[in-house]
Amino acid sequence: MIVRETETPVTVRTGDRILAAARALLAEGGVERCSMRLVATRAGVTPGAIYRHYRDKDALVDRVVELSFERFEIALLRAIAAQPVGSFARIAAMGDAYIAFAEEHEEEFKVLFNPIVTARKRLADLPGHGGYPILRQCIVEAMDAGTIRSTADPDLVALFLWSRVLGVLTLLMTCDFEGEIAFEGTLDPRGLFEATRDLVVDGLAPR
Amino acid sequence: MIVRETETPVTVRTGDRILAAARALLAEGGVERCSMRLVATRAGVTPGAIYRHYRDKDALVDRVVELSFERFEIALLRAIAAQPVGSFARIAAMGDAYIAFAEEHEEEFKVLFNPIVTARKRLADLPGHGGYPILRQCIVEAMDAGTIRSTADPDLVALFLWSRVLGVLTLLMTCDFEGEIAFEGTLDPRGLFEATRDLVVDGLAPR
DNA sequence: ACACATAGTAAACACTGTTTACAGGACAGG
DNA sequence: CCTGTCCTGTAAACAGTGTTTACTATGTGT
Structure with missing residues (x-):
């Protein structure tokens, strides 16, 4: 079992970028305009990537x-x-x-x-x-x-x-x-x- | 221009059946379980028929x-x-x-x-x-x-x-x-x- | 250098509400 | 009678949703 000590900075950034995108979209157009695809696009990522950082x-x-x-x-x-x-x-x-x-x-x-x-x-x-x-x-x-x-x-x-x-x-x-x-x-x-x-x-x- | 005086009873019934189905499904599982297809099925009708009775x-x-x-x-x-x-x-x-x-x-x-x-x-x-x-x-x-x-x-x-x-x-x-x-x-x-x-x-x- | 866990992607799956083109039936008038 | 119109319901598609799968790089640890 290999345990990674150092988290790659780019990963941290994407996780936060996703969160920031979700926060912004939610504030702008409510939960109905806050789709996973929109969040992904705004975070500069594909929808599937979100699920590496959040369960759903x-x-x-x-x-x-x-x-x-x-x-x-x-x-x-x-x-x-x-x-x-x-x-x-x-x-x-x-x-x-x-x-x-x-x-x-x-x-x-x-x-x-x-x-x-x-x-x-x-x-x-x-x-x-x-x-x-x-x-x-x-x-x-x-x-x-x-x-x-x-x-x-x-x-x-x-x-x-x-x-x-x-x-x-x-x-x-x-x-x-x-x-x-x-x-x-x-x-x-x-x-x-x-x-x-x-x-x-x-x-x-x-x- | 032809105006129909008598409403066919079957139509009235389907409209009410749709409403009853929606009411029941809403009460059972909330709005998320109350899909148009489920409502249609329970009312014994296809989804498109609902739109003859309700705008959306x-x-x-x-x-x-x-x-x-x-x-x-x-x-x-x-x-x-x-x-x-x-x-x-x-x-x-x-x-x-x-x-x-x-x-x-x-x-x-x-x-x-x-x-x-x-x-x-x-x-x-x-x-x-x-x-x-x-x-x-x-x-x-x-x-x-x-x-x-x-x-x-x-x-x-x-x-x-x-x-x-x-x-x-x-x-x-x-x-x-x-x-x-x-x-x-x-x-x-x-x-x-x-x-x-x-x-x-x-x-x-x-x- | 090899093995491996991770991050991200592309594509599909199963669902949603809604629209479109179409078929069958009912009723009016000629 | 037949014709034409209107109405109702159907089948299928469209665009969108959240989510999963198979896969590919990438970078790290031994």
Whole structure:
């Protein structure tokens, strides 16, 4: 059994070129325009060569998504860094960063949280656990500071907030409320997210 | 110009047979197993015949989705009928019905709110406007009854609640929190939805 | 220099949605 | 009756997809 110690640089480059091509094509025209032949052509290679570096298309797309999550975690950390620990602004900043990320990398985001295209992924397998620990910690800090009520389970609050952002994005990506709603202001994810923030803080019940 | 008055019954039947086949295949194996050739075979017809009744695959799937929405509206009306007007239970029942519908018709639901597979659809074009008017009316009634605070825009509350249910479903369909969260009880959409209901009612702020 | 594992290629395979040319039947009018 | 038109369904092809196979260089280790 012979084991090669030195990886030839040209190989590393092609593997990365394929990944870069896939990332670019995905961002440009979505997953439907991201065919193996197009990826191969852009990477300056034939389709078959891709399979020397990735098991199949799913594995390639998964790798692209993984890279997105890494950059997402960085964006998340940047967003909360500017806000004081324990403040609600810190939690709100995470939501804003989430929406900003989804809008900047729209096609990748569509793939990320798509029950058809992507298989159900374990959060623990994602880089940075999908940013969940950061969110959870901010919530615990806010509870300790008395910013939000500490009677609830922090995990429940985290899932509640996460599902809320995801829901706003999914709803507005799939449904057009034109002519259905008389809502002043633009009905984009950020607008709806900010406009409903008070409801989250104060609740639906009359005070 | 000759105009045919009587539609031959066999034609009507094939059109419906195609639709029924598509509906069944979609429910069984999702959109990826719902190929035109399979639909044709199950309907006892050749693939080309489908195009006499539907412009393309999107039109066929859209019709299936439309049928789903019709049954969804019925389920929605049934759910609220048992609850008193103006009560919060009436609003909660809608959320439960939403989740029940998503779980019973999982594959159809995945297609319905999928930004990649389905094109962005105008709510006004859907049968029953996607059930939105019903939700909105329940919220207005609850505001009048003093069940929920009436300082907010009912449309905002409606979108808030809708996005919340959709978010819970999307999040749990795409992410597996196994080993990440120490949450007693099963982490399914219904469980998470009910467990976080108090947060929606009372808000995150300490009382 | 020989052996061998690897990287990439060209071509095929099995599938997809869709279009085309064509055949059979049903109905209207002469 | 026959003729002509319209409609419905068929068979076959077209262009595209992801993937596999057989093969050829290439470069490395012994």
